[in-house]
Amino acid sequence: MLTVGLNHFLVISAVLFSLGIYGIVTRKNAVMVLMGIELVLNSANINFVAFSHYGNFGLNGQAIALFVIVLAAAEAAIALAIVLNVYKTFAEVNVDEIDHLKE
Amino acid sequence: MSESLLINISIVILFLPLLGFTTVIFFGKKIPKLYMFEVAVLGLTLLLSIIVAYVKLSIYDTKDIIAAFTWISMGNAPALGGINIELGFKIDNITVIMLFVVNLISFLVHVFSIEYMRGDKRYTRYFAYLGIFTFSMLGIVLTHNLLMMYIFWELVGLSSYLLIGFWYEKKSASDAAKKAFIVNRIGDIGMFLGILILFTQYHTFTFDAIYEQIAAGNIPFGSNAWLTAAGILIFMGAVGKSAQFPLHVWLPDAMEGPTPVSALIHAATMVAAGVYLAVRIFVMLTADAMLVIAVVGAVTALVAATIALTQNDIKKVLAYSTVSQLGYMVMSIGVGAYAFAFFHLVTHAFFKACLFLGSGSVIHSMHHEQDIRNMGGLKKKMPITYYTFLISSLAISGVPLFSGFLSKDGILAGTLVFGKLTGHWLIPIIGFAVAGLTAFYMFRLVIMTFHGEPRDHHKYDHAHESPFVMAAPLVVLAVLSVFIWYTPNPINPSAGWVIGDWIKTPAQVTPLETRYEFMKPSSEAAKAEVHGEVIHSVEYTETMHWAHYPAMFLSLFLAGLGILVAFLFYQWKKLNADKLAEKLQGLYKFSLNKWFLDELYDLTAIAGTLRFSSILAWFDNTIVDGIVNGSATVTRFTSRMSNWFDTYIVDGAVNFSAFLSGFVGLSFRRLQTGKVQTYIVFVVFAIIILLMFFKPF
């Protein structure tokens, strides 16, 4: 019987992390990029919780995960505000096109 | 008159012309009459130098008077000991005779110039320059050390430069001045190096101190070769100043200066300074050095004489004759005929000055015509000039009863002895050949100028005898070209004052093994004496006796032959010079073009240096500046390696910084795309790369 162990969580976390990075790098829409960031944050969260659980480190890890979730929410709020602002200025949210500031 | 008074008067003699120079150069523009002050100053120095000469030769004739002071003192230098550079004056017989000669000729030239230069727009400045020349020349004469010799050596170079280029509006004049200075510098470098060798060893510049050390067996760097080198190098100074082969090329060009200047500087005094220097260092010359000197002198005498044969410019002929005669003197030093070298210097000074002033007189009356082919028949118009010129020509040709015969005969006898004792027969052969050539070209000159029919009637008609102030110096000098001033016996100079009493060949101080046999002392007693007169070996004395008459008759014969041939060609037209020239066209051209030496130098040394310098300048601009700065060349080279370089670098980059910043900066810039996702990709890659490099195993 398959026991779900630390490694499984770590694999999932790694996959999520990679997907997040992939999303950040490839998505054109700013909102999609933001979602990629969420994936990265949550992959870390999985780590925290999993380590906390399997490593007998107490509840610290899970508390951290809560902090991160809250912060992620705040970040998302600010991010969406900024994206909105960008949309008002550029009339689009394609991060590829927003490259006026460069060499 | 006490010794100190004597030396003080000599110092006054030295500085009076400087006073004249400063006065005239600063105030001459405001007070044009000031040139008379300069002439008066020279009159005074002449008077004083006659007094000094008289006192010295009559009272102190065997005693040298020296006064010195410390010029630079460096205290007790580590590892070197006390370094004190002394300057000072030495008065011996040679000095006072030179003092007299220089001042006399200088004074006469001053007088002559009053008329000759009249109307020149820089009239007063001319006299100022003469003043500074006289000062410098007297400095050379009076010095007791090599450094001061070098200092004044350069100063005469300066005055010579100024006077040759006096009419600087003419390009040829300023060219000649420049050439004179630079060619002289070549010799001076040698002289300077020679002085350096001596100073390094002895920490003094004083002649006597150096000779004492050498006599004591202390030779430079412990090697006779260095001693020889020192002698030859110092002699290089003489090669430059006395216009010896191969540095003689400046002297004929120097004739661009005013003719009285040529008489004073480029015939009688300054060019003789080289011989004077050689006389001064004679005692430290090794046999090898002497041989070199003899050969240089002989070659110079021959080369110059052959060139003089075909020249048509009156001053050029005289110039080459000067070079040739200087060659004689130098050769004479080289063969050990010390006294005759100096004697010839003195006699030559008078008759050559006379010749030049005579030519000046001719040129003046012919309105600056210098080509003898346009002269002729001037004898009637200018009798004083003609006779003085003739007397001097006889003197230079070595005709008895004239001074030149006395000195030249001595030299020729000396070469003959040298040839016999050492086997170097070529030197006497050249010596005698040149004697014949000299007689020929001098009389060619005399005949072409004064005899026969005038060839340019227009100029001839305007020709006239020169006024008194020009004629008088000629007469004085011509008179001084007669034997009686030097010896009562017209065929034996040794019976006279100069050779018999005043000038004695000094014993050499060089290590015995480096001397010629005949320069070695004849006895143990003589060996101990440092400054004594040389007491020649018996062999030498015998040879001298043997050589006396053959030399005299041979030289007489050759001189006579030369004069005869000259008359055959030019006076009586029995022989045709032009036809001969055509027949021997190659030789003729060779002589006319001065052995093509100027061309040779132009093509090699001068063009080479200029070419090299422009290559270096290019090198400096492109490569040196480039490498430190980075260079277009390098950039271009690198650019070939990659197209990318071409596009981004070569356009803008000229120097290394741009090259480097182009490379680094641009590649960095390319990363800055403005696309945030690209940046994030870079971050991810950066993390991976960092991990690869800094992973712990």
Add this chain to the structure above:
Amino acid sequence: MIGFPILSLITFLPILGMFLIMFMKKEQSKSIKYLTLGITALQIVLALVLLASYNYSAGGIYEEKSFQFIEKFKWINISGISWLGNIKIDYFMGIDGLSMPMVLLTALVSFVAALSSWNIEKSVKGYFALFLLLDAGMMGVFVSLDFFLFYIFWELMLLPMYFLIGIWGGPRKEYAAIKFFIYTLFGSVFILLVMIGLYFSATELMADGSRVHTFSMIALMNPANYSADGILSALNPDNLRLIAYIALFAGFAIKIPMFPFHTWLPDAHVEAPTPISVILAGVLLKMGTYGILRISYPIFPDITRDLMWYIALFGMVNIIYGALVALAQKDFKKLIAYSSVSHMGYVLLGMASLTTVGINGAIFQMFNHGTITAMLFLIVGVVYDRTHTRGLNDFGGLASQMPVYTGFVTVAFFAAIGLPSMSGFVSEALVFIGAFGVDSLRVLTIISTLGILLGAAYMLWTLQRIFFGPLNEKWASLKDLDAREYAMFIPLTIIIIFLGVYPSAMLNIMNSSVNSLVHFVTTTVSTTSLGGL
């Protein structure tokens, strides 16, 4: 000895002047000029006061007590628990025979340059303020005995120089200015590095018996002050003294400028306005050689002895190369610039000899080159002011048009050629005598003497091209010198000739110090152990 801090005064007087100028109105250009002139004149007076009370027999160099007019007090003194952050810097000034001639030179050249700045019209205020700042920096370099202080003054000159060339210069001024700036900065970062390295390697004994790290040059010279683990201590088997020496030397060499670091010089000179060229050639170049003599030599005597042949080699290359390149120039000013390269080669050659005669000659040459080249650049300036061209082939026959000027030119040119009776001869002769006396340098010296030939060649050729021959009709209305120009030329001419006739006037000042220097450099064993610490 003088009661008041005369060295500080002579150094900071120009800074005071700079502030005064800053508070003057733009329109008062005449008063600004007179103020500057007055300040430089005052500097000369102070320098003469120094000279009057100068003790000729005091050696200086490595012995603090034989320096003169010493001003020393604590400037920065940070002491922590351990040595951490602990930097002791003294405000330490004093002069000896090495610096006295340079102080005189700086005062003189600044004065002359101020005079020749008279026809500056553009932003007068800024020009003279920067000019005075530059002056202060130069003076400071020559009187500082603390390495740190020295370095501050050394760098202080860069910026004013940059602006003076960059704003008031010729057509390619910006390029020349930045090139100068970059080159010199490049050199000085090496100096900085070596300075820090030295700081760590040596300590100074304080009055209370403790030992602290120090920037004092004099303390750094004493091998007994080095601890065995210092990276620049000869006791340390892995010491970096050779590399440090080369780095330091390179830093100074750029200023000299030594081949192949010299290429900034022609550009800077050609573009700089006349007075700045005068200062550049007259004073700034000397700082390089002064630095080597003051710092490299006594602090690294062992390496100096090892490398003297190479220094002489570079001296020789400078002499010959500079002269040859000068020969090919078509621009009057560039020619003079390259002649500077050549003439500074003599200084290097003389220094390399490590003998009293040679080093005396080198320092004397520094002074003489200062006066002579200053005069040469003034000469270029005079003709450029009038004709606005510097092409050697654009002239001809000026001698008849401007006889007095030609007279001064002749003096300056022949001085540059090294004609006896002018100061340049004595120093060159001493350099050659000194270098020739050293067995290993003899061949180099012999080759170097070619420099006097080439020097004569390019100088006389120039003289001919500009002044002789028929008058170029274009210049038929040129005026001869005016009173101000007389005032620039006469003092220099007098000094050049005076020192040529009586060189002891200057040589006596430096002689004791040179003897100490030579003694110190040739005999000091750098591995003397400190013991303890």
Add this chain to the structure above:
Amino acid sequence: MMENTNLYHSLSLILPEIVISVALIVLVLADLIFHKDKKYIPYIALVSILVAGYYTLIQYGTSGSAFLTSGKNTISLGMFAADSFSIFFKMIVLVSTLFIVFFSFSSEEIIKIKDRIGEYYALIFGMVLGMFFMISATDLILIYLSMELMSLSSYVLSGFTKLRERNSEAALKYLLYGAVSSGLMLFGISLVYGLTGSTNLYAINALIQSPEINLFTLAFACILIFAGIGYKISSAPFHFWTPDVYEGAPITITAFLSVASKAAGFALLIRFIKTTFVSYIDPLGMWHLLNVFDWRSMLVAISILTMTLGNFSALWQNNMKRMLAYSSIAHAGYLLLGLVVLSNQGILAILIYFSVYLVMNLGAFLVVMLIANKTGSEDIDDYDGLGHTSPFLGISLAIFLVSLTGLPPTAGFIGKLYLFVALVDAQMIVVAVIALLNSVVSLYYYVRVLKHMFLTKSVDETPVVSVSIPNIILVSSLVFVILLFGVYFTPLVDAAQSCLVILGL
């Protein structure tokens, strides 16, 4: 009881942070209350800064750890360290905030948004609060949280004025880049947590000495965490946001980011490495690291890369702000040099350098702002002839730039001097040479500005930039400080010397 003392003690240690938090609340409230006339709001900010400064300074000499938790091995595992090191950096942050408030008075960009000025200051105080915690944080979670607090405020601020496209673009880029960086860092933190079971730095220091630690994972985590901090201090290769954001953001914020947030980042990095990885400090002040990760090599590489990249890229810039951005990257490289020597001497150098950098960089930004106020341009080409028409600004900027180059007699030289002293002391000569050559390169672009101001003739009329009296005083005081510290730096070094204590070993 125990817990309460602990809490009170902790609160006394975070008094400055409390002041900032209160000020933040007051500002928000004031913004609501004075919604008509908001001209008093900046003064509230000023007063708060002064009060916070006061409370920071009186902490001098105390050293303690706040919010202790009783861990397994030791009892004093606080997550907040109050020590002199943090006081120094907090003062740097406060001083720069003070200047930013002054700048904001006269910045045209900020004046245009005066109706939102309350939010503006509130956000700035949010940043300050974040920085304060960053400076003192000794727990990975506090580190993460404080960084996020600061970042979130700064994202908004960089696009705050919304006057031009570039504001929004800067905000978006900063946001995305920052979020990804903090995400990476968080992932790193989670790995560290997994390896050690703790987020407290002291505890981690003890735990990673265990031989069972997977060094590869640790290295990965370290690099990820460094990526997070490296982006804050804009060290290569995590600097890419810097030029774009600096150019796009309002100039006051750019100045603030370039000094204060960099200071906080450096404080954090130093404390993180020191607390987590040092095994012991020898009497000479050299740090000896645990043999788990080769920080020194990595930092050397990154430092050299950073300064080289910053300097060489700056050569090409035509926009003053962008050039100063690259220059600030280069300076981050120099500052990292102080860390790579891993010694107290190096930290001292960093402290000194930062104080100097604060003055000269703010000075440069101030002058650029004053010029931009008038001309509306930050292009270097538009500076042509400015030195002649506005000599005061020209000369001041020249002095700031010379100081940034590091030439004596300016304070910038002293900063560099101490850095090189530290490097030579640690015998890292080659690195020192590279750094010195870099500073030669930097001369090019700084002098280029001088060239445009003084050497180049303007094509068209150069405007005369007049400066108000307060600004003259402000600029002159900065110039004065630069020159004073250039020739007399004893007080500066003394202050820095007394602030070297980093709580822990």
